[in-house]
Amino acid sequence: MKSESIDRAEVFVVGPDTEKHAWAEGMAGQHMANIVLRLTTHGGLEGIAGAAMITSHGFDLSVGETLRYLLPEIMNQTAAEREGLWHRFRNLGTPQVPQAQSLIDIALWDMTARQAGLPLYQLLGGARHKILSYASTPLLPDNMAYIDYVSERQREGFKAVKFHCWCNPARDLPMCEAAAKHFAGSGMELMLDVEQRYDLEGALKVGKRIGELGFRWFEAPVPDTNFAAYREIKRRSAVPIIAAGNTWVDLQQLAAGIELDCWSALRVDATICGGITPLRKIMGLAEAHGMSVEIQCWGYTLTQAANLHVMLAYQNCTYFEQPVPYPAFEHGALDVIRTDKDGYVHAPSGVGLGIRTDWDAIRSSAILNFEVRPKK
The missing domain is CATH 3.20.20.120 (Enolase-like C-terminal domain)
Known part of the structure; x- marks a missing residue:
């Protein structure tokens, strides 16, 4: 059904001003970018996911930029096609930043659980x-x-x-x-x-x-x-x-x-x-x-x-x-x-991942933000 197909993807690479920590001798405090993906269907159903990219000296944009080129592949597809989409991305032939594919798959699972009215x-x-x-x-x-x-x-x-x-x-x-x-x-x-x-x-x-x-x-x-x-x-x-x-x-x-x-x-x-x-x-x-x-x-x-x-x-x-x-x-x-x-x-109490997102905080701390829509 067209209402269940994906019509919009929004990407936020968030670089918040939070306390930075190290995990080894000689390591500087690490910059942890939060890459948030929100998918929306023609019918308004959402699926979200977040992944971290941890780097020294500054926030990394590579996951967000990789998503820019992967997300057109899922436009007009549905969350029910998760397995096929995973195989498609797995076999692209060129190694990708792993969090990018992961975000797409997790958002599709979140969408599926929301549609079912169940915690994931x-x-x-x-x-x-x-x-x-x-x-x-x-x-x-x-x-x-x-x-x-x-x-x-x-x-x-x-x-x-x-x-x-x-x-x-x-x-x-x-x-x-x-x-x-x-x-x-x-x-x-x-x-x-x-x-x-x-x-x-x-x-x-x-x-x-x-x-x-x-x-x-x-x-x-x-x-x-x-x-x-x-x-x-x-x-x-x-x-x-x-x-x-x-x-x-x-x-x-x-x-x-x-x-x-x-x-x-x-x-x-x-x-x-x-x-x-x-x-x-x-x-x-x-x-x-x-x-x-x-x-x-x-x-x-x-x-x-x-x-x-x-x-x-x-x-x-x-x-x-x-x-x-x-x-x-x-x-x-x-x-x-x-x-x-x-x-x-x-377990979080809500459906899907069960995490409500503070979109104002995400937007205000975003260092990269874009959307992908189906080609006309």
């Missing part, structure tokens, strides 16, 4: 309505700052924290030991993410020790492309090993990594792997191998929401990644996702 997680399967959360920290100045920070999160209700730290084994390991000692017996789960910045020797040393300390997992110890190193680290470490999740995002790549026994769990992001359509396939691939998918959620509220809905639709994900401090990640959202006093995040 229920449309996708509805396995549960809440999931445990971990606080994902910024870089902090010293060991005591991390202990104080985790203590604050624990008082708020968090039962798990993931450290972003200096990414230097000589500094990271003493901090991990101090934190493990301080929170021993408190029920607080600890994870470590070193942003793919260790070499194999450092990763083996730290992996062995934090396994002894009972850490929940060790994330991104070396570059994701180094399958051989991941296999060796996993073989020689007691702690579960997962990748960063931004490099190997295709089914065939992930299947190869599983076959080589590189990881204890998979890690991807709906806004980077191509959207919810491929993420559903990845969830099934992992389940078939008895693995979880520890989905990352780093970004503004719309990014968090897309990933949360998938987590709630399936059983094989253990934690929601809650970026903190909250305000830096909530610009442009009238509904936000926060961890409750018992350590859980809950």
